[in-house]
Amino acid sequence: MIEVMNLSKSFDGVPVLKDISATFKTGCTNLIIGQSGSGKTVLLKSLVGLHVPDEGQILYDSRNFTEMHRKEKKSIRQEIGMLFQGSALFDYLTVEENVRFPLDMFSGFSLEERRERANFCLKRVNLENANHLFPSEISGGMQKRVAIARAIALNPKYLFCDEPNSGLDPKTAIVIDELIQEITREYDMTTIINTHDMNSVFGIGEHIIFIAKGKKQWEGSNDEILSSENQELNDFIFASKFFRKIMSGEK
Amino acid sequence: MNFLFHMGRYALFVRRVFGKPVNHRIFFNQIAQEMEALGISSVGIVVIISFFMGAVITLQTAYNIEMPFIPKYTVGLAARDSILLEFSSTIVSLILAGKVGSHIASEIGTMRVTEQIDALDVMGINSAGFLVLPKVVALVVLNPFLVMISMGVGIFGGWIAGTSTGVVPSADYIYGIQYGFIPFYVIYSLIKAVVFAFLITTISGYWGYYASGGSLEVGRSSTKAVVVSSVQILLFNLLLTQLLLA
Ligand SMILES: Nc1ncnc2c1ncn2[C@@H]1O[C@H](COP(=O)(O)OP(=O)(O)OP(=O)(O)O)[C@@H](O)[C@H]1O
Ligand SMILES: [Mg+2]
Numbered sequence: 001m002i003e004v005m006n007l008s009k010s011f012d013g014v015p016v017l018k019d020i021s022a023t024f025k026t027g028c029t030n031l032i033i034g035q036s037g038s039g040k041t042v043l044l045k046s047l048v049g050l051h052v053p054d055e056g057q058i059l060y061d062s063r064n065f066t067e068m069h070r071k072e073k074k075s076i077r078q079e080i081g082m083l084f085q086g087s088a089l090f091d092y093l094t095v096e097e098n099v100r101f102p103l104d105m106f107s108g109f110s111l112e113e114r115r116e117r118a119n120f121c122l123k124r125v126n127l128e129n130a131n132h133l134f135p136s137e138i139s140g141g142m143q144k145r146v147a148i149a150r151a152i153a154l155n156p157k158y159l160f161c162d163e164p165n166s167g168l169d170p171k172t173a174i175v176i177d178e179l180i181q182e183i184t185r186e187y188d189m190t191t192i193i194n195t196h197d198m199n200s201v202f203g204i205g206e207h208i209i210f211i212a213k214g215k216k217q218w219e220g221s222n223d224e225i226l227s228s229e230n231q232e233l234n235d236f237i238f239a240s241k242f243f244r245k246i247m248s249g250e251k
Numbered sequence: 252m253n254f255l256f257h258m259g260r261y262a263l264f265v266r267r268v269f270g271k272p273v274n275h276r277i278f279f280n281q282i283a284q285e286m287e288a289l290g291i292s293s294v295g296i297v298v299i300i301s302f303f304m305g306a307v308i309t310l311q312t313a314y315n316i317e318m319p320f321i322p323k324y325t326v327g328l329a330a331r332d333s334i335l336l337e338f339s340s341t342i343v344s345l346i347l348a349g350k351v352g353s354h355i356a357s358e359i360g361t362m363r364v365t366e367q368i369d370a371l372d373v374m375g376i377n378s379a380g381f382l383v384l385p386k387v388v389a390l391v392v393l394n395p396f397l398v399m400i401s402m403g404v405g406i407f408g409g410w411i412a413g414t415s416t417g418v419v420p421s422a423d424y425i426y427g428i429q430y431g432f433i434p435f436y437v438i439y440s441l442i443k444a445v446v447f448a449f450l451i452t453t454i455s456g457y458w459g460y461y462a463s464g465g466s467l468e469v470g471r472s473s474t475k476a477v478v479v480s481s482v483q484i485l486l487f488n489l490l491l492t493q494l495l496l497a
Contacts, residue, residue: 048373077375088366102374105274 001026002047002158002190007056009039009046016042018214020056026190028206029181033195035236039214040194041085044162047192048080049073060158078106081151083161085194087143089135089150095122096131099149106154121149125179141172145179152183159184159191170199177204198237201225210236264457267379268387281385289351289386289452290393294400296350297343301401304342305408308333313418326419327427330409332436339401340440341488344394344447348480352455355386356476359459360469368460383456387449394448395441402437439495446491447484454480 002024009017016039024030032040045051047058049065058065060076068076089098099118103109109117122128125145135143144164151159161180165173181204184191195201201208205222210233218230226247228234238244272278309330316325359382362368371378406428413419419427455476462472 045369050369050372074375077373080373082370082373084366084370086365088370090367090370091361091365104277105374105376 001059001061002192003057003059003062004047005057005059007043007046007058008054009042009051010054016214017046017053017211020211020214020216022209022216022219024190024192025207027185027188028191029184029204030190030192031195031201031205031208032192032211033201033205033208033236034211036196038211040196040211041162043211044160044192044194048082048160049077078154079157081154081156081159083144083147083151083159083164085162085166087135087140087147089143089146091135094132094134095127095138095146098135098146099153101150102153117153118149121153122146124152124183125149141168141176144168144176148176148179148183152187155187157189159189161191161193163194163196165195165197165200173197174199174203180204198243201237212236260461261454261457264379264460265453267377268383268453268456270377270380270384272380272384273376278385282388285385285389286393289347289354289390290397293347293350293397296346297397297401298404300342300346301339301404302408302411304338305330305334305405306412308338308405309409309413309424310416310418313413323419323423324427324430326413327409327424328430329427330413331406331428331432334402334405334409335436335440339398339405340443340447341484343398343401344444344451344484345481347390347394347397347448348451348455348484349477351390352451352477352480353473355383355452355455356459356462356473357469359383359456360462360472361466363460363462364465364469379456379460383452383460386456387452390448390452391445394444398440398444399437402440439491442495443488443491446487450483450487451480454483 004020004022004024007017007020008015020043032043034040042051046053053066056066060079063072063076065073065076090101093101096115096118097104099121100114103114103117107114107117119131122131125148127142127145127149130138130142130146135146138146148161148164151161159180164180165176168176177200180191180193183189193200193204202222202225205225208218208220208222208225209216210218210230212232218228218233220228225233225237238247309326312329312333313326316329359368362382368378368382371381410421410424413424414421455473458472458476458479459469462469
């Protein structure tokens with residue numbers, strides 16, 4: 001469980017996040033949704049310590065991350081896996097080396113064992129026979145899968161995904177979403193996913209936080225989202241004319 | 252104000268660069284790779300430039316002191332001292348600031364804008380140290396060798412130019428390059444080579460590391476890296492000359 005309490009963050013005096021409080025549950029997919037530029041990435045990066053929040057607390061299973069020393073933070077970081085908006089694979093390493101990287105750095109395993117683990121993770125994301133290719137030689141969807149494999153290599157307790165399916169076709173996007181949900185349940189991780197994709201919201205939105213203008217506007221599940229009264233949220237969900245037509249047709 | 256900001260941030264950056272590496276086996280592998288990428292691959296350009304530099308220095312010296320009462324071997328002596336004291340270390344380092352500096356800044360800058368540096372940070376890796384320290388070590392170790400190669404090739408280039416044009420007889424040139432040789436000149440140059448290598452790698456690493464935005468900014472930071480490290484080389488050249496030779 002990750003708890004966020006009264007988190008605020010601004011850049012050069014311009015507030016991006018304002019007083020955000022939320023709880024992210026273990027074993028289910030927590031979604032942060034909001035428009036482009038609403039501060040999703042900043043929130044996610046603040047959670048993992050890539051941005052230092054101006055105010056507020058972040059608790060990893062009651063361990064206060066904001067007040068930790070560098071050493072303690074480092075040990076929590078080994079429990080974190082993160083998937084970046086643009087995959088962020090190391091482009092000088094092959095697919096297998098990318099997945100092996102955290103193991104090479106931190107595990108005391110032999111090369112054989114590290115290889116085995118990397119291959120296991122690659123298999124888990126349904127990516128085989130690509131071990132010796134470089135990131136530039138594989139498709140965007142494959143890159144995301146390699147990035148997921150790398151993120152889960154060290155068996156993390158916490159998984160952060162920044163728009164895991166942006167830039168993918170709808171079918172591949174759903175495959176990636178479901179993969180993340182499966183892995184989350186399988187390893188009982190606390191998973192937080194940034195997205196503005198409505199397919200993801202309805203598909204894997206077990207717990208959703210909606211932010212707009214730097215504030216948390218709404219919280220709930222995908223079952224509740226359509227019946228929400230929140231104006232901002234409705235504007236966000238029903239942004240497409242097509243979707244509005246379907247919804248009004250149903251009513 | 253801007254200058255002070257960069258000075259301060261650069262100082263903090265350098266401190267992080269010298270943090271303890273997480274995994275020593277990987278660290279030494281990285282150093283070996285960087286030696287190849289930054290040092291060995293620069294031997295060709297160093298040889299070419301040094302050869303012509305030595306040739307031109309010799310010819311110019313010869314034409315400038317063409318007087319009957321100055322012995323011919325002076326040409327060899329003057330060419331040697333210019334090469335050892337100044338040209339090899341400074342010119343080679345300036346060339347490297349262009350070649351290696353832009354390479355480092357664009358490599359690290361690209362990693363920054365594609366979030367690869369964030370990926371390292373999230374894993375709990377000191378990204379500044381992980382990316383830049385192997386480069387610093389590799390170039391600090393190899394630059395003195397490059398400068399020594401340059402000295403040898405430069406003096407050889409001078410001999411070829413001098414004898415083939417007939418402005419200085421071979422025996423005179425060879426006598427000249429041995430006459431009144433001061434070994435400290437070589438050491439002085441090698442000290443400069445080490446300092447310049449440190450400046451090139453840390454300054455270029457700094458500009459790449461703090462690139463932000465997209466590929467345009469990466470290009471800009473790479474230009475900045477070359478300009479700033481070149482200017483710093485010239486500045487420290489002045490400083491070290493005053494410190495070591497005065
Ligand atoms: N390092 C930074 N320095 C200054 N401003 C920043 C920085 N990072 C983000 N911002 C600002 O914070 C705001 C929120 O950005 P953020 O990247 O979090 O949006 P987002 O919700 O992730 O959008 P998208 O869906 O397009 O990825 C933007 O207005 C952006 O300009
Ligand atoms: Mg984003």
